[in-house]
Amino acid sequence: MNQIIVDVGINENRLALVEDEELVELYIERRNNKRIVGNIYKGRVVNVLPGMQAAFVDIGLEKNCFLYVKDALGQEFFNKDEDQYNDISIKDVVKQGQEIIVQVIKEPIASKGARVTTNITLPGRYLVLMPHTTYVGVSRKISCSDERSRLKEEIEELKPDNMGIIVRTVAEGKNKDDFKEDIKFLLKLWQKIEKEKKLGFAPRAIYKDFDLINKTIRDTFSKNIDKFIINDPDEYKNAMELVELLSPHLKDRISYFDEATDIFGYYKIESQINKSLNRTIWLKSGGYIVLDNTEALTVIDVNTGKYVGSIDLEDTVLNTNLEAAIEIAKQLRLRDIGGIIIIDFIDMTNEEDDQKVLDALEKALNKDRTKSKVLGMTELGLVEMTRKKVRQRLESLLQKKCPCCDGTGRLLNEYTLLHKFEKEMTRISVHTNSQAVVFEVHPTVLQVFKQEDGIVEEIENKTNLKSFVLSNPFLHYNDIVVKAMGNIQTIKKLIDEIDS
Template sequence: MSEEILINMTPRETRVGVVENGMLQELHVERTSRRGYVGNVYKGRVQRVMPGMQAVFVDIGLERAAFLHASDIVRPPLPEGAEMPSAGGGNGNGNGNGHVPSISELVHEGQEIVVQVVKDPIGTKGARLSTHLSIPSRYLVLLPHARTLGISTRIEDEAERQRLKDVLTPLIGETPLGYIVRTNAEGQSAESLAFDVTYLGKVWRVVQENIAKAKVGERVYEELSLPLRALRDLLNDDIEKVRVDSRETFEKVAKFVHKFMPSLDDRVEHYAGERPIFDLYGVEDEIQRALRKEVPLKSGGYLIVDQTEAMTTIDVNTGGYLGTRNLEETVYRTNLEAAQAASRQLRLRNLGGIIIIDFIDMTDEEHKRQVIRMLEKGLSRDHAKTTVYPMSQLGLVEMTRKRTTESLERQLCEPCPACMGRGTVKTAETVTYEIFREITRAVRQFNAQKLLVMASPKVVSRILEEESTAVAELEEFISKSIRFQAEEHYSQEQFDVVLL
């Protein structure tokens, strides 16, 4: 299987596409305006200690001083000039009969301190900080000074928890670093986990070098930009090529891969073609199709993908496809194709949470098993964790997919202002009668000789053509004249009744 990563850069937006056999499978989008500071590590200086609030303000080089509470300070730092504070051993609150250090015991004005941003500045508030540093990789989180090995509670299988512990314990060895095993490490090979341990070790060495030479207000670790995050999480031996359409980004990517994944150096190349890189692979068209509800199938059938707050539903329809044999065979073939298409759409649209797939009813038990198998096979290449449950008697398949970021639709779209996200608009007839009711209400409340109604062209033309008798009767009833004016920019549901 040929698999490539395409990186498209524009001044305000970065997009990363994963293409398998010429077909877009995943799309990741990052906009400059949305990039915050969370995850970044800075060398800061304590500006002001506020004993009453058990907190300090720290200068980390941002516009406003950042806020660090005593509970987010790991423990009293070592004497001046020593190594940075350790992140192990409690949260600085203390408990039981032990001594709870006050903020003045933990830090003092003018002190240099290494901190991580845990919450972006909002409005007039500065960023929120912590000295509990954490650096994520694909399957692990590094806790530089907490010598511990924790496993996410969402990995519930005891045998799997033990396997992960057995794999990682020798890899970590005598290192003074701590690790948390993330949920998506479940089922991963020893090689993948070893790769992450090596990667995090290298990152931490770089951070330590940066801390040693940094001045106050300088960033010593930055949460990776989208192209580098994508390579950290997606680049492996299966990826044949990484094509980058920006020379500057290509150089950053090449440097990153050389530093952390030197064996894959030769996979990265700069794309300097005339045609935009996404057009070359038909990615732009795929993105537009991924925002539609209907997904056509080669057989003539189609899927309807509906994303709601509670869940996503995928409805399978045969369309005009009748097949060459009997109906059961037709249904089976359509469902097989739909299972393959559905697994791709979940990944491409980045749909998470509860998903219900409504396959066309089948009577043959073996057919049902094969359809589920096809769905699971399609999902096996998905980087997000998925769980598929057996098909119900109604032909429904319930499944879950781990939510990572907002879905593609939520990232690129907003609710339609005309229908307010309902997906339907009131008919011109419904709006007409709403206007008539509003006229009656307005006349009772206010005194006016004439009325002007502004509405969409479709509604106005309907009123003047099909409802002219009703308008004449209404004018007689309220003893006032009504003028209708078509407004091109009004949506079908929008109207105004103005008293003149």
């Protein structure tokens, strides 16, 4: 059973796509950080970079947007090969200071601004209108050749002059009447955008796409979704009205969750979200995978763990790799990991087994709506693949850098801290006439110092300094701070005042 479960909150809305009780996709929209993909803006070109074949466009966001040359070209270049862009310079397409109408196609990620295009697309329920091209296409996920031909013929008859249309996957089996309503709606929307873009100065928004819930109803809610459950009466009413307009036959699949309990807790989604943040993911067989992120790529390691198999080592390795391939595809989709991905499966000696694992990975990736490509296995036995970056990773939405380790996941160990303490005592002994020193450390570090019997006393004897180490919970774990220094009587008096 496939379900969409929506948790509406004051600060943020969370939407979960669940397949057979397993969380496979999670979307979060916050009040102060709404999605902007699909929005259309009147922007101004602030910088043209021929060396990068791109331009920066100000659309009124915190960071300027990135416009590649292929995204800046008109309809005559639509669907061209990548190499054909190399002969065109970005400086011949846009000029600094030029006002330009652009649409966001990728959310800002980390330090990078959003990516935009001048090739506007307006999605409806069954069709996508492209005002700046005459191209007609059919979703690749509609596999039946006869159905593809039928849909293309009907759209060729219906499409507006000098405009293009892409037929969406949900249009499979639909007829001309459905398409006429969609085209009528999209043309009205485009006329409104055409009026808006003539008004006001750049930068300004001239069209905002649906919010998370409505966008999901339009793009994802189809006959393949068995239930759409939402816990807010107002959003439930809005959802029913939109479904009545777009897909009235799906109304009976929407339900209102009026329980007093947490909806994500009730459907056991919260625990799966917490699991999705773990570095290590255990497989049902006893094997496990480990995910590590770097600035440039994501590395995934596969291990047999507690799984010992029942036949031989070769069989154990193959079964672990096959199970891991399915789980990896799920984790990439759930965590929304994009860019370069390297997978270190357990080494196999049989090339046929290698191919079985690659086939299992590609089959599992077919469920993912985000485009990915498996490039194959290297001589070292590493699988190389890519997945399109569309939005921020799940972990960046739910977590932030640790203030203690600064995101490294590492802190200084007790031996390094004691060495640091010794060096500070030596420095004070050599460069001052002090007899005693007061240090402040994090409470956890103080416990470490107390556990290392005799070492602090040895350092004091070596440096001829008396040390007093105090706890300060506001200090960084790695810091050892000199609070005061002087003769022993003065320091003891200070310690007494602190204790009192």
